[in-house]
Amino acid sequence: MIKSELVQIVAARNPHLYHRDVENIVNAILDEITDALSSGNRVELRGFGAFSVKNRPARTGRNPRTGETVFVEEKWVPFFKTGKELRERLNPGMDDEEDDDAD
Template sequence: MIKSELIARLVEANPHLYQRDVERIVNTIFEEITTALADGNRVELRGFGAFSVKHRPSRVGRNPRTGETVNVPEKHVPYFKTGKDLRERLNGK
């Protein structure tokens, strides 16, 4: 599902809301999650999961074509851990 499909489903489920309002709500939620992660915070949505940021230290990698060693700089990457309710729902419990 892409963001526009999510918005369309929410509009169908809530006919009393305008599409532009639903779109603004969805964009605001995503923006707040992004801002919190950029600030180094953790975002937890109970029953769904938790978003956090993991630190990956620098390392020496290899170019697969040439075999040449390449220094890969350190970076921060987003990480998502599913919540218990979501995991149980996916596994049919």
């Protein structure tokens, strides 16, 4: 799903809102998540998951085409951890099996 599809779905579920307003709302939410992550904060959406930023230290890598050794600089990358409700929806019945194994 791309952002425009998300806007269309939200607008269809909320016919009392103008399409441009829904687009502004979706953009505002994504901008706030981006701003929080760029500030080093964590964003948690209960039942869905949590966005955070992790540091990848500098390392020596390899160019796959030439085999040449290259230096890869330190970088910060976004990380997403799914929430319990999302995991349960993606894997129905998995928790029942885990509970049986725990006995």
